[in-house]
Structures are given as C-alpha cells and as structure tokens.
Amino acid sequence: MRQKIKHIPLNPMADMFGPGIAIGKASVNELSTFGQAELRTLKQAKQSHRDDYHLFFLPEKGTISIEIDFQKYDIKQSSVIYIHPHQVHRVITFEQVTVSFWVINTENLHPEYLNVLADIAPAKPLSLTKETFSIISEAASLCLKLSERTNDKLYHSLLKDSCNTLVALVASQYVETSKPADKLSRFELITKAFKSALEREYATVKKPTAYAQKLNISTDYLNECVKNTTGHSVSYHIQQRVILEAKRLLYHSDRSVKEIAAELGYDDYPYFSRFFTKVTGITALTFRNRNPE
Template identity: 65%
Template structure:
C-alpha cells in the first residue's frame, strides 16, 4: 500500500483474480507478494469476497470472506494463494494511531484472522466505503483529520471484534491474569530478559508460582514461551533480513553464538542456516 491518501496512512479497495494481480496492486515495484515481507505500519484487511491463503509468522491460514485480518508491523507475512478476491486494506503508523487502540492491539497480538457475521461485515463495508470517499476529498480543509479519524474508527471496529472473542478482565482467573501479565512482559523484554526467575521478579511473584500459572493456562512452561518468542524473532530476521546468523544472535541478546545456534536447533529441529535456505528456495 502506498501513501496515496496521506503520510503514514493508506487505504484502498482492490479486486483480483490471481496472484499476479495482487503483486501489481499491493506491493512496491520489484517486490513479489509471494515473498515474505513486513510493513512499517499496522495493516488491516477486510476480505469482502473470495478465498486467500495467507502465511503469517510461518503459519498458513485459509481465509474465506467475509473476514478481517490484522497484521502487526513486526509480523512477517506472505500471500500463498488468491482466488477471486475483493479486499479492502488500510494501514496506519503508531503516530497516527489512537494511543488507546495501539495499546489494545499490542495486547491482542498475534491476532488470527477473524470471520465476520453478515451484519458486522455490512458495517465494515459501509465504513470502508466512507473512508475511501474521504480519501478522494483532498481539497477539504480538514482532509488529513477526516482520513485519520475515519481510519481510526475502522480500527476501533477491528479491535472491538477481537475483544468480543476474548474474556473480559474481570472474568479472568488469577492464573490467567498472571499469564497475561507475563506475556506482556515477554513481548517487551525477550531481547534482554531470558530467565524465568527474572520475569517472576518483575511481577513480584515466585518463580514456581509463575510457572504454575503459565503452565496451568497454556500447557507450557515459562521457559518454553521465552524460547519460542526468541526463536520466532530469529525466524523473522532470517526470513526477512540479510543479517548473518551471528548478527541475529547478537541482536537478540546472545553473545554466545554457539548457544544461540543450539537453542534454535532445539526449538525448530534444524539449524538457522537450514531454516533460511529452506524458506528462500
């Protein structure tokens, strides 16, 4: 998506019959939709008709209309299959995004594609159409404000749909509250904090209790979640960037390169180089 309708905000509706159409319509010249990429903005897609196979952070989703998809700026994604699709898409950076919505989006990341009922889809489609009309009124004195506010209204609709699928805070058990707090800490600190005891300390609870809460809620230990999050970021960098494995290890807080290599192989079942080569073939 380009910045056709304003700096740091983009919105468009496109129809396509095949992957080539998607290449032409949604990506910059020289890029291909089949290659993994990341955007520097929060991206949202309203699938109005058709079917898409989308890979997000190395998981493939078969998405049927009507659905809405949110992709965080950090997430690597690529389109695998497109079949007679009409999609509306909008993107916005942190500066133009309502701070309240930004906080909520961070809490629901990673978000899976979400199917919409007929009434909700109609509301989304009408709101998108209105935003597109605002985008055409470039001579209006408050053009950028209209665009920003209408785009944020769309994002509020997206967030509200995801929140409707999750438990409200007052209905969470103590174990779930602790696990949620741990995940938020992990997302912000995986590059610097590696040990369960350090996370327990930041949450003012004991390490055994943190492990009990997380394992009871998710089925996996704190160490498992830490390792999975670090390796996910390593996968993203291996897939998307041209950095060497050693540079990636350093970026993720590992001066001990052999240890990082063993960790990656333990979690994925292959070396970092093998993963990069496999996904670039």
Template identity: 60%
Template sequence: MTDNLDAGIAIEKIAFQHLPPQDNVNTVEGDRQSHRHNSHTFHLLETGTVHIDIDFQQYTINSSSVIYIHPDQVHRTTSFDKVTVVSLAITDENLNPEYLKLLEDLVPTKPVELAPETFALITETTSLCLKLSERRSNRLYHSLLKDACNTLVALILSTYLDQTKSPEKFSRFELVTKAFRGLLEHNYTTIKRPAEYARKLNLSTAYLNECVKGTTGHSVSFHIQQRIILEASRLLYHSDQSVKEIAAELGYDDYPYFSRLFTKATGMTALAFRAKNRD
C-alpha cells in the same frame, strides 16, 4: 500500499483475478516474498479466497472476513482467487492509544468471519474512509481520515474482542500470565531468566511458573525460548542478516550457544531453516 503511507495512513480497495506465478515477468518481486511493514494492516475481504502465511502459520481467508496483521509479523500471500479487498495501513502514532494497546494484546490473530450485519457496517465505514482519502484538498484532510480510519479499527477490534474473554472473568493465574506475556514481548532480547520476570512482577519464580504453566501448559522458560525463536525465524525468513548478526540482535554474544538453541527448538540449523523457507 504500505510503502507509500501518506502521513502514516493508507487505504485502498483493490481487485485481482489471480496471483501471478512467481516467475512471471510482470510480477513485482516483493509481492511474492515474505515481508513485514512498519504499520498495522487490516484486510477486509469482500469477495474471493486468499491463502496467506503469517509467522509460519497458513491461513485461509474467505469472503466477508477480516484479518489484522501486526507490524512485527512476517507474512506473504501464497495464492488467491477472484479477490476484492479493502486494505488499511496505519502507523502507531495515528492510532488511538487505547486501540493500540488492545491490538498489542491481541497478537497473534486469525481471520474472523463477519456476521452479515457486522460485515455491512464495516463495509459502509470502509467506503467512508475511501471517499475521505480522496479529498486531499480539504484543510482537515488528515484529521478526517485519521478519525474515520480509527473508527474502522475500532469496529474490527470489536469483532476480535467479542471472541475473547472479558478481563473481569480472568482468573488470578490468567492475569499473571497476561502480565508476564506483556513483559516478555518488550524484554525478550534483554531478559532471559524466569527469575527476572518474576522479580519485575513482584512474584516468586515458583509461583510465576505455576501460573503460566497452569494457564498455558508450558513453563516460563519455554515461553521465553519460543519468543526468541519466533523472532529469530522472522529475521532468518525476512532479512539478509547473518546468523551471527541475528544472535547479537537477540541478545546472544555466545553465537554457538544461540545456534544450538535454535537447532534444538526447531530441529534444524538456522541456515537450513532459512534455505527451507525461502524455497
């Protein structure tokens, strides 16, 4: 679906009885391999059960549930049974800017089981989006589809936001940690030192560490390393780049140092990690 986005938006309803074995001659190769898209994807599971790996975490999605997957996240479906799902893919430029910012702050997300009235409302909205997606002759086709799909995104976002703490209730430590995580997400390939993040936030390194450790239980250095290791793992899992190329992409000219860092963090070499996760 996401390979055929029409002007940045694609929505479809599909039904499957079961996931074919990986060696089945009728199975499309990409269906069973880890992958990621250049769009935000939302899956509303109407019936059945799906088992999915997202960034090396396993999740089970049951009927009347929804899940959001960020473009950066590597994922693959491992099994499903008697599934009916509505899937929406939408690119950054087609998302309401407010929703895009909120989605960036949500990652990573887990499946959310919907209350019956919420499930009914979202199902009605997906039905409208699906109907509009078929009206290609309408002169306002893209605008209508974009507005309807953004309404669907807003409803899904609301279900996630209902599970998170209101910004007004954040402590000072939590606000600082949130700001640090936002900076880290956009700078982890170029900024590796805690002192640089502290400087950008106009804080002392000691106070930034106090806030982050008090909120998460881990130091600033730990979070920087974990973000780098996550992206390295994604690239090892998803791409065919060499370990040396991945190190360079993540800002490490010293390839042996990066290799030692990865091994220390994961307990295995980068090549062993790639082989293990591609089995």
C-alpha cells in the same frame, strides 16, 4: 528460491502510503490488466517483509492467501485479518478478488485501540457474521469516500477518526472471541503482563526470574500463573519467542547464524546453536536451507 538479503525488508508507512493513514479498495480480476506501478506494488507484497504500520484486510470477493510467520492463511469473503507491525508476511495469491484495506501507524491510532490490538496480536483471520461484515464493509466504503475529500478543512481529522472507527469495529470482533479484561483471573492478568514484557524484552531478558522481578512476584508464582493459563512454563514461552525471531532472520535474511545469535542476545554462538537445535529438533543451517512449501 527466496531472495536472500542482509536484513528483512521493512516497508515504511511514508514510502508505501504517505503520512500516517491510508484506506483503499482493490479489485483484481486479471493481473494482465495491471500497470507497471501496480505490478511493482504486488511484487513487493509477494516478497517476505515487515511493515511499520498496522494493516487490515477485508476481502469482499474471492480469497487472499497470505503467509504470516511461516503460517499460511486463506482469508475468505466475510472475514478480516489484522497484521501487526513487524510481523513477517507475504501475499501468496491475490487474483479474482476484491478487498478493502486500511493501514494506520501507531502515532495515529487511538491509545485504547492500540492496547486492544497488542492483546490480540498475533491475530488469526476472523470470520464475521453477515450483519457484521455488512456494517464493516459499509464503514470501509464511507471511509474511502472521506479519504478522497482532500480539500476539507478537517481532512486529517476525518481520515484519522474514520480509520480508528474501522479499527475499533474489527478489534471489538476479536475481543468478543476472548474473555473480557474485567473477567480475567489473577493468573490470566499476570500471564498477560508477562507476555507483554516478553514481547518488549525477549532479546535481552532470558531468565524467568528477571520477568518475575519486573512483575514484583516470585518466580514460582509467575510459573504457576503462566502454566495454569497456557499449559506451558515461563521458560517455554521465552524460548519460543526467541526461536520465532531466529527463524525469521534465518529464513528471510542472509545474516550469519553468529550475527543472528548476537542480535538475539547470545554472545556464546555455540550455545545458541545448541539451543536452537534442542528447541526445534534441527540445526539453524538446516532450517535456513529448507525450501518454502
């Protein structure tokens, strides 16, 4: 049974890795070889939580199973995964595996790469070609060596630039699977702008008209763009984003449905309850009481 708490745990960068940037490699053959500190870290990772930093995993041997926002992913060798800040996730299995990882907070991330990551989030595991995997793995090993040169005069700059290089290598692979920005149609550009605004303001802005006004277009045209691009209306996307956050809070915290409704911008608690049931097909309390698979 999952542990209930008032708020979803947030792991601050400073508490987990120190200031700003960290690069590492972990080889786990038998958990029985772990020390107390390592076991505590793994225990934290296995509990649902959020991070306030950008996280990348590159398995070099074995498979890591991770749950991200109610979806389980098996991340195998020659693949990579990016988890963006505030996604709720937990490690399910982490044994008989070697994995490189790097974490970086927004302040140290190159602005161009930050924009790219915002466009691909939430990201699914991405399979890499043998050549690309080899390049990224070698780059991660070099970055790890640089991270150990703590006495270098330009240590922070070396660490920041090397980690950003890793981020760019991974982000470029995600970009290759999507259409280039200069090839996007006007419908796709408007949909992209809408989704960006929605991510920022889903808790306070619920009406398609308000998003259309922010983009300086008519509501009908915004709906046309979004439906043409995604197959769903603007209202559908607003509802799904609100419901995702509601599910996170219901499942991973013990805040009351009324408290969650208020946090998501619904002063009318009964209306929120009806809305949740209409969209999901079950009541909020039924969803909360379901056991994890």
